[in-house]
Amino acid sequence: MTGALLTLLQLALTLAAAPLVTGIVRWVKARLNGRRGPGPLQPYRDLLKLLRKETVVAENASWLFRAVPYLVFALTWLAAAIVPSFATGLALGGSADLIALVAILGSARFLLALAGMDVGTAFGGLGSSREMMIASLAEPAMLTVTFTMALLVRSTSLPHIAEFLLSHDVGIRVSLGLALISLMMVALAENGRIPVDNPATHLELTMVHEAMVLEYSGRHLALIEAAQMLKLVTYLSLIACLFAPWGLDVGAVPGHALALGLESWLGKLLVGALALALFETGMAKMRVFRVAEFLGGSLLLGLLAAVFLYVSQGL
Amino acid sequence: MLLSVIGYAVLALVALGALGAVAGRFKATHDVVYGGALAASLVLLGAALLAFGHGDAAETLTLPIGLPWLRGHLRLDLLSAYFLMLINLLGAAASLFGWQYARHEPEPARVLPFYPLFIAAMSLVTIADDAFLFLLAWELMSLASWLLVLSTHEEPDTSHAAYVYIVMAATGTVALLLAFGLLAGSAGDYSFDAIRTHQLSPLLAGAVLILVLIGAGSKAGLVPLHVWLPLAHPAAPSHVSALMSGVMTKVAIYALVRILFDLLGAPDWWWGVVVMALGAVSALMGVLYALMQHDLKRLLAYHTVENIGIIAIGLGLALGARADGLDLLASLALIAALFHVLNHALFKSLLFLGAGAIQRATGERDMERLGGLIHRMPATAVAFLIGAAAISALPPLNGFVSEWFTFQAILDGAAFPQWLLKFEVPVAGAMLALAAALAAVCFVKVYGVVFLGRARSDAAARAGEVGRTMLVPLYALAALCVLVGALPSAVLALLRPLAAYLLPGGPVALARSSWLTLVPFDAGRSAYSGFTVLVAVAVLAGLASLAVRGLASARTRRAPAWDCGFPDASPALQYSAASFAQPIRRIFGSVAFAARETVDMPEPGDARPARLEVEMRDPVWDWLFAPVARAVAYVADRINIVQFLTIRRYLSLMFAALVLLLLLVAVMQ
């Protein structure tokens, strides 16, 4: 029962927090660039504005084009509800593990890429093609991270991993460090952040995600934007859950632990947002075909992590 | 009892074939053959399902045919039953589809005799219980499918495809024959019972493994023996392609499992290394090949190579684990492989039948000439979308379940004591993940280019929805894809006993899973519930739409596409299949296929169109098959000289032979 409540709470909180996180990232970036920039709450206004606007649908768009935003939003939201962000006792925790999580996000991307192809424009195709290319490279890297975790914890279920890391002293391991870097690189790619993609650009040839959703407007666009924000939060919570589960409510003492969990989660999100903003400010976007090398690197790091773990276990 | 029913059903199929041969040109024969094939397949399907009721108790039957002293042995055990079910489930679907589809074949009389024979042969393979009958059925299967491929004999590429196919098939049969020879040993008893009891030295067992990998692998399409598959599968009529790609390759997997897990005693750990490596390479190469294709059916055929690779990874893990006594892992990997066998059969047949529907509606197989079919063939589009999502291993569909199992098995690969396996497993896992992700890319390409966007040719623009009898099987298969994905426990009810049967003694994985949730080892380690995901997505999507309806304005306007303000009149400006695959081609193709792009960009003011030319080489063909062909040609040329000697020289040959033999005798005395 508590599981269900916690899940509902997380659904609500992630949805509520998602625009804020994106807003903070944008705001900090603006500040770091020396601009004043819109306030952290701007994304809420944007979403509402989009919702109220009239929706324009291309003439030859099919039913798929109109169904996709809802499905993408639902899938991403579900993913967000699976990752233990402030508590491990989630109802859905037992019905999808790390691999399933990746796959769920994958289905969202699959549908979105299809939508990009639906209208039959050059840019839509370009966006879908590149988005899928990046994803195809990011997923194996993600799996090697998973593999490292499975080696260490002998589990792929997120709550269990978190509880394990909290209860046992795994110490600082090279493997974990490598895995963390690898996962971060994946996260950057999956969320279309610099250096892989630039969420702010509207210069046609550099767009990836933006090009894919180019034809969307109004409420559809609002849903897709929201899904994108949810995805960012999900990845931040995922990194936190896997590498910094401190303060997570493992269901020992309900009341107080829950509050602690919430506080620590918000704290982590904030830190993550700031780190992301700093990183993006420091980096320049790379050419599309350098992305392969970037993600190939993260794949190698992941494998290295697994190998190091073997060695350390073999000793 | 069941076995005799099966026997009669197979016999009926053969009889239908004979009927098709003699009365092929009459209209009524068509209905009789396809209707009969459908009925027989349903009977066989039912019998196979009932056979699971028997549990481990195998039913045997001996026929007075075949070798006089061996007789024909039939045996129905869980393994046979599982594959028999598979074959005839899809056989029924294909028959129903073909009933209408094949009417419009250029020469239906060339399909009628061999189509039922093909199903009969495949079914017979699964119940054969001696080497002779097995090889007879096996080769009959090749023969029937070869003739089915040749049914389109007047098309230019068919001849080459059929030739490559039949030669590869014969090579495989020969390899299997040698394998059985080793298995039976000098005792020379070729009944499977005798073979089971006959123990082999590790060296010979290894030789058998290699031979079986050549024999069954060439039929299944393991790299590098896959070359015939993308040629032959597309050449056949689509309902046959569906069977060849979806089912015949599974019969090869059956042979692999039957020999490696049943006939050929305890495995060695390096077997796992070999099989897994082959699987991983096949999975990755297969999907890369597929991405480079723009012929729809050939692309699907290459995906068969990929999926066979995934199955082989599972089998390899199972072999290694069994050798190392990791029974739980072994059973999980085996279940994963066999589950994927079913899933691939389902969605691959669905996709091939869909391709058939498209071909029927547009007469096109070239994706670059299709597009926008979601508007013209809405029903087909939905079914095909489900198939595409399933083969891309997206939850909550069936493809994901078996790949998830495979991943779970791989993640447990640390348990292997051998370092070679320890290191191979994560690499194989990464390759599998890459293959899965690329498969998603490939099917975004397929669906996006074929069904979405705008029509690229008049044929596509004028296409119309196909008939109901062709849609029914499509939707049946699509429904199964969803059901198996959401409630896989039903399939597990068949697979867990089967795994226990093949790996006697050890515990069987997934003991703790319920109808709702799959739990490979224990809940703490990993769990997945397709049903929950399905429901959750539905609910959340519902919530979202309610919220939007509440908050947002419902005003919607149809307008020309924005596309950054580019007025693009021509559908040719859309992203094509080639352009969609371009990034992948650039990243992997240059390595795997030595892909070269040459761009010919005219000077400003030059009116001629710019040209982009891509040329790719097939490494397997270049490095393996071309040399063999060259060698044979060389020897043939050299030996051919003997045809043109003078009589005197022939006499000299005789004389030399005589003197040589005389010397031999002189020496021997």
Add this chain to the structure above:
Amino acid sequence: MTAFEYILGIPVAAALALALVPSYRVAAWLNAFASAATLGAALSPFVERPATGVFFLIDDFNIYLIALTAFVAFTTSLFSLRYILHEVAIGRLPKRYVRFYHSMYQGFVFTMLLALSTNNLGVMWVAVEGATLTTVLMVGLYRTPEAIEASWKYFILCGVGIALALFGTILMYLAAEPVMGEGLKAMTWSELLPRVSAFSPAILNLAFVFLLVGYGTKVGLAPLHAWLPDAHAEGPTPISAVLSGLLLNVALYAVLRFKMLLAGNPGALAPGPLMIGMGLTSLFLASFMLYRRRDIKRLFAYSSIEHMGISTFAFGMGGPLANFAGLLHMTMHSLTKSAIFFAVGHASQVKGTQKIAEIRGLTASQPALGWALVIGVVAIAGMPPFGVFMSEFLVVTSTFARAPLLAAPLVLGLLVGFAALMLRLQGLAFGKAEGTGKASGAALVPLYLHLAAVLVAGIYLPGPLVAWFQNVARLLG
């Protein structure tokens, strides 16, 4: 009169009669009827088996070969009926030769049956020689330079071979004489067989070499095969059919008879290695030869060499199983190959050419004929459910029982040959039909009769046949 008088008398009488009949139409029919009568006579030993006498031998080995020979001779005569009439009609064959052709046909059948049924080494030799003479004349029937060259080659090579065989026969007598005493007994199979163990092994070995080379020439074993392809290609197709279907079998029968003798003698060296060697050589040479053939009849002639090689290999392997396989393979090959030559004959008549390149898409232009060719070639290539598949399966598996390592080259050779045949078959039977599409007035009954027999044998072997084969296999050692 015993069965033998009929079996041998009918062909002789027919040969003489046909030499006198002026009308070639009548002659053709008479030929067929005579063959039918011979077949009837040849089947009678199954009803009640005549006793083995001084002149005639009857055992499980030749009883079925006699029947097989008479059967193929009969079906071929049916095929020849239409074929010859057509050849005369298109003026390829002068009428005056037809009379001679039919008389020689019966003469040839006579020599075949004599060689099979005689109990005397010398008479067998005479019969095989006679077979050469009769067929030489028919190979040269068309009088084209190619035909003359072919029959010249045939005659010279087989003449020499036969001469060597005679020398071998003399040596065999020399070996027998000290034990059996002088006179006929020393040349009588039924007398030699029980007492062969006492013969001088050394002479037996020497004799067998000459007999193997001598009769081996007629079997068409490489490197003694040179006459075979051209003789098949240049003569009338019915002759090609009987050459492949009968003559090769009979020659092999002779070799096997002598192998029996050697098997009976402990001291003699096993003939196995020699036969295995020649068999494999023939298999490989023929298999590679198939790739470069441009004449359809020569193609299948080489395939005959291939299959004779396989049978010889099997017999060389020895043992009840391998011998059984060899016998089955002999039988299946002669049935299938003659059927193929029927089909080829019709095809080349319809298309008016023997060039493979000019025969295309038979299944499209002449379905009945084309599919028959497909079935025949698929069968001869060793695909199920036909008899050759079973026999080849047995050959390979028995090799595994005896000498596993030899199985590898064997199957390799089989594969090479298979690939070549399929390559040609696809060209012949499939693709767009070329050339004249006029229906062939072919009598396809004999063709499908053979194929049906091969099909049944591939699935189910009747008990009696199995029993004979097993007895013979035991005798062959």
Add this chain to the structure above:
Amino acid sequence: MLHFANTAYDTAHLLDTGVLILSFALLFQRRLFGVIRTYAYQALILAAAAAWQAHAQQAPHLYITAAIALVFKAGIVPFVLQRIVTAFNIHRSIETALGIGATLVAGMALVALAILLVLPVTTSSGALTRESLAIALSTVLLGLLMMISRRNAVSQVVGFMSLENGLILAAVGVKGMPLVVEISVAFSVMVAFIIFGIFFFHIRERFDTLDIHQVERYRGERER
């Protein structure tokens, strides 16, 4: 183990050796008529040998063989061959594929092989048989050698027939070989000759020479 008292043996030995010597002479000949004449002599001696064997073995039927050899081989065959050669005016010199000298050396080697083969294995039979068998085998092999080392049709035919001489020598040499063999041999030689005749005739229809090269231009598949 030679017994000089044994005239039967000596004479037979002498005659057999004569046949062998003449086989060498055949190899040695450079001119067509020479070949034919030598062949006639060989047949003559063969007849004598057969007759002597008939006398020695008290086997009257061998006289028939002798007669056949005398009439057909020593008489008719050479005569007809000469007629053919003159009638078709075939050029008279022999084209050798293998030099005369080399041929003779090879011939010696073959004789050695024959003796090596026959003598050790026939210890059971009488000396007479052994010697004549060894020589007969040599003759057979030399005949083959002649066929493969000469290019002209006629000389090949002669080679073939001297090979048959060797066979008859063997047949008569073996004690008590039943009549059937001689008959078959005679029959075969006769038929063989008829066939040759027919062949020459056919070839006559096409060519004005018997040189094998001309025939072999039409080897299978050459022109196709």
